[in-house]
Amino acid sequence: MAWHARISASSMKRVLKCPGSVALIEAMPKHLRRPSGEAARLGTAAHGLGEYCLRQGLETSRDLIGGFVGLCEQEDAVVHLPGEGEDGQAVGYKWVYPIDEDMCAAVDVYLRVVAEEAAKLSAPELLIEKRFDLNWLRPDLGGTSDCNIYEFLGTLVVIDYKHGQGVAVDVTDNEQMLTYGLGSAQEFDWLFDRLILIIVQPRCPHLEGGVRRWETTRERLKEFEQQVAVGYDTVMEAGNDLAEIESEFGAGVIPEWWAEKYLQPGEHCTFCDRNGPLCPKMTQRIQELAKADFADVMEDDEVLAAQLPEKVEDLQNEIVATQIAQVLDWVPALDRFIKAAKSLAFQHAAAGHKVPGHKLVEGRSVRKLVVPEATVVEKVTALGIAKDRLYEPQKLKSPAQLEKIGPAVKKLVNGVAGEDGTWAVEPLAMKGKGSISLVPDSNPKPAITLDPNADFAGIEEDDEDGS
Numbered sequence: 001m002a003w004h005a006r007i008s009a010s011s012m013k014r015v016l017k018c019p020g021s022v023a024l025i026e027a028m029p030k031h032l033r034r035p036s037g038e039a040a041r042l043g044t045a046a047h048g049l050g051e052y053c054l055r056q057g058l059e060t061s062r063d064l065i066g067g068f069v070g071l072c073e074q075e076d077a078v079v080h081l082p083g084e085g086e087d088g089q090a091v092g093y094k095w096v097y098p099i100d101e102d103m104c105a106a107v108d109v110y111l112r113v114v115a116e117e118a119a120k121l122s123a124p125e126l127l128i129e130k131r132f133d134l135n136w137l138r139p140d141l142g143g144t145s146d147c148n149i150y151e152f153l154g155t156l157v158v159i160d161y162k163h164g165q166g167v168a169v170d171v172t173d174n175e176q177m178l179t180y181g182l183g184s185a186q187e188f189d190w191l192f193d194r195l196i197l198i199i200v201q202p203r204c205p206h207l208e209g210g211v212r213r214w215e216t217t218r219e220r221l222k223e224f225e226q227q228v229a230v231g232y233d234t235v236m237e238a239g240n241d242l243a244e245i246e247s248e249f250g251a252g253v254i255p256e257w258w259a260e261k262y263l264q265p266g267e268h269c270t271f272c273d274r275n276g277p278l279c280p281k282m283t284q285r286i287q288e289l290a291k292a293d294f295a296d297v298m299e300d301d302e303v304l305a306a307q308l309p310e311k312v313e314d315l316q317n318e319i320v321a322t323q324i325a326q327v328l329d330w331v332p333a334l335d336r337f338i339k340a341a342k343s344l345a346f347q348h349a350a351a352g353h354k355v356p357g358h359k360l361v362e363g364r365s366v367r368k369l370v371v372p373e374a375t376v377v378e379k380v381t382a383l384g385i386a387k388d389r390l391y392e393p394q395k396l397k398s399p400a401q402l403e404k405i406g407p408a409v410k411k412l413v414n415g416v417a418g419e420d421g422t423w424a425v426e427p428l429a430m431k432g433k434g435s436i437s438l439v440p441d442s443n444p445k446p447a448i449t450l451d452p453n454a455d456f457a458g459i460e461e462d463d464e465d466g467s
Helices: 009-017 020-026 038-056 101-119 175-187 218-249 256-262 267-271 280-291 294-298 301-307 312-350 373-381 399-403 407-414
Strands: 068-071 077-080 095-098 125-133 141-150 155-161 194-200 211-216 358-362 367-369 423-425 429-431 436-440
Touching: 009 020, 009 141, 009 175, 009 218, 009 267, 020 218, 020 256, 038 068, 038 077, 038 095, 038 101, 038 125, 038 141, 038 155, 101 141, 101 155, 101 194, 125 175, 141 175, 155 175, 175 194, 175 218, 194 218, 218 256, 256 280, 280 312, 312 358, 312 436, 367 399, 373 407, 399 407
Parallel strands: 155 194
Antiparallel strands: 068 077, 068 095, 125 141, 141 155, 194 211, 358 436, 367 429
């Protein structure tokens, strides 16, 4: 049976540039797959708000401020109007995001762009959150486009909203957008003359602004169709080759020839689940960077000296600056690699697997108030302590700072244990659990074991691209 994998529009850039990544990701243990981060879920909520407004024919989302968007376990978004639910919470939602000024300001840019583009066309047809199946080209290809506007025999507009503010996305020759264009073109039998692709990303700075558009032709889209077909076939070839290798040598074996043929590191690695030490090509690249000799910039002393000032101190400054600049060029790749390594190691250890030479430990915890601020103020002022002594400017003092007010306050903060083991005086502050981190075995802290099913934050993820 041939190997197969689902390929979405959002991954098309990586798929075409690094076809082997699809098979590598499919082969990953499930506990190491990258979960949706907070930024991605917020983006999903904002998309849900935008979709709701478009379907309801609303020109602005601001009338919904005070409502919220609920996400279930599968991260489907449901918009709730102001006044629905108790305190913005709804039973059955795993995540709840308030519809606030910040979300509405960004979503309204998207709504305005859709309205303006539709107004330019004659009898426009809107497709909102349209699911496209590209099985007519190759199996297991598809995606969901945010908004498409079609004018019969005229213009096809593809609009993609991105709520993310971490990575600015270019629109020119954007593979994800062109994939949406393919799906929409097939939907309308290719009966259009102009193709306009628009990315709306109002929260992320870009030289071209928060709304970026690129016009292309049906001919360019036909060229991209062939690129996708060839890329898909290469992905399948890579997957089948890797399956044969695993059947002969076992899972996890990745020969150098396979990596050289099917893997290509680049900026598309940023959002790849296999990014970091689990990718042999990326690991090789980082090793090459790490082994680089800073003195290489001095290979041709005569040429370099001729280009630099005669003064020794100026020459030294130029050399140092050149070396620093060379290292700075490596920083993004090195940072991503190190962060990915830490995240993968933590996930692996948290799932109950041993990471050689490392262990999970519990970090230092600090005391936090376990009662409302008003309760602290009431109990301490009852001792005759002035209320202003409990506060730093605009802020209640920490438990350690409260203790320094006097012995009586210290007893309130720490509590007094009764003879029967219960509290004679309930404490105002108690220590919680420290954060969990992965450290070398040489660390003196005792090792701990986590429940693989427990909910923990782990290493923070990079901001997503706002899809």
